Amino acid sequence: MAHQKPLPLILLSIIPLFFILTQAQSPTAPAPAPAGPIDIFAILKKEGQYNTFIKFLNESQVGNQINNQVNNSNQGMTVLAPSDNAFNNLPSGTLNQLNDQQKVQLILNHVIPKFYTFDDLQTVSNPVRTQATGPKGEPFGLNFTGNNNQVNVSSGSVVTNIYNAIRKDPPLAVYQLDKVLVPSEFTDPKAPSSDDAPAPAKAKNGTSGDKTTADEPSPASSTKPNDAKRISGGILGLICGVFLMGTLS
Numbered sequence: 001m002a003h004q005k006p007l008p009l010i011l012l013s014i015i016p017l018f019f020i021l022t023q024a025q026s027p028t029a030p031a032p033a034p035a036g037p038i039d040i041f042a043i044l045k046k047e048g049q050y051n052t053f054i055k056f057l058n059e060s061q062v063g064n065q066i067n068n069q070v071n072n073s074n075q076g077m078t079v080l081a082p083s084d085n086a087f088n089n090l091p092s093g094t095l096n097q098l099n100d101q102q103k104v105q106l107i108l109n110h111v112i113p114k115f116y117t118f119d120d121l122q123t124v125s126n127p128v129r130t131q132a133t134g135p136k137g138e139p140f141g142l143n144f145t146g147n148n149n150q151v152n153v154s155s156g157s158v159v160t161n162i163y164n165a166i167r168k169d170p171p172l173a174v175y176q177l178d179k180v181l182v183p184s185e186f187t188d189p190k191a192p193s194s195d196d197a198p199a200p201a202k203a204k205n206g207t208s209g210d211k212t213t214a215d216e217p218s219p220a221s222s223t224k225p226n227d228a229k230r231i232s233g234g235i236l237g238l239i240c241g242v243f244l245m246g247t248l249s
């Protein structure tokens with residue numbers, strides 16, 4: 001009789017202990033390290049207005065390249081991210097003129113293999129190399145001009161203001177763009193770069209600017225007028241439209 005009472009007592013004390021131990025084992029497993037690798041997709045997704053750029057980063061594999069490169073380079077990186085509005089504001093039909101290779105170069109023209117703070121951008125020496133290259137491997141450059149805490153960036157055919165840092169911690173800086181930086185190289189691909197006077201491609205009756213305008217009605221668009229730029233107007237429009245159609249399909 002005296003033996004019967006202690007047994008349940010022992011059980012009663014063991015069972016909760018057992019319960020606690022088993023319970024403790026599963027949830028205690030440490031969660032994946034919170035500070036994971038930098039993910040350009042996650043950074044842009046969180047902002048909610050970069051769906052087109054995300055799509056192109058994904059399709060072109062450039063997004064993965066950025067994620068790998070930012071991890072492995074000691075220079076860091078800077079990404080200029082055109083908003084959905086920037087893509088929407090491209091004249092329709094323009095991007096259709098780009099082959100797949102050029103689409104990749106267009107995206108790469110927004111990727112700089114070095115980390116730049118906003119202050120850096122105001123004083124950086126131009127041109128700044130992007131990761132885009134021409135057919136001969138020549139790098140495409142961007143010009144940055146800074147003044148009074150303002151920074152403009154120019155691809156030659158497109159100029160826009162940089163005012164919003166989406167991410168500013170090394171090794172990756174990400175800035176918002178309200179325009180797509182279409183390389184001026186796309187507008188005049190056949191002319192040798194050394195050629196001083198590229199013949200305006202048979203401009204019809206001086207109406208070359210009638211269909212599309214390269215410069216959006218933003219005050220940031222004023223570029224030096226010259227022949228190449230005027231030609232670029234129409235082509236730029238075409239280039240951009242192709243891109244847009246791609247995103248819509």
Ligand SMILES: *[C@@H]1O[C@H](CO)[C@@H](O)[C@H](O)[C@H]1NC(C)=O
Nearest residue numbers: 041042054055057058059063
């Ligand atoms: C990239 O595209 C693939 C295939 O369409 C899709 O499954 C994936 O979710 C996309 N990734 C991102 C980050 O958008």
Ligand SMILES: *[C@@H]1O[C@H](CO)[C@@H](O)[C@H](O)[C@H]1NC(C)=O
Nearest residue numbers: 036037038067068069071072
């Ligand atoms: C980052 O780089 C380290 C070594 O350089 C490598 O071990 C790790 O797998 C890389 N992570 C990613 C996500 O690429």
Ligand SMILES: *[C@@H]1O[C@H](CO)[C@@H](O)[C@H](O)[C@H]1NC(C)=O
Nearest residue numbers: 126127141142143154155156
């Ligand atoms: C950058 O500026 C230089 C000198 O003014 C000019 O020759 C070059 O075409 C510009 N490049 C771009 C991409 O704007």
Ligand SMILES: *[C@@H]1O[C@H](CO)[C@@H](O)[C@H](O)[C@H]1NC(C)=O
Nearest residue numbers: 202203204205206207208210
């Ligand atoms: C302009 O184009 C019209 C028809 O497209 C043509 O008849 C006319 O001769 C052209 N003018 C010049 C100056 O090329």
Ligand SMILES: *[C@@H]1O[C@H](CO)[C@@H](O)[C@H](O)[C@H]1NC(C)=O
Nearest residue numbers: 145146147150152219220221
């Ligand atoms: C940027 O561009 C705008 C419009 O062209 C101009 O008014 C402004 O002075 C420029 N700022 C810089 C820093 O170049």
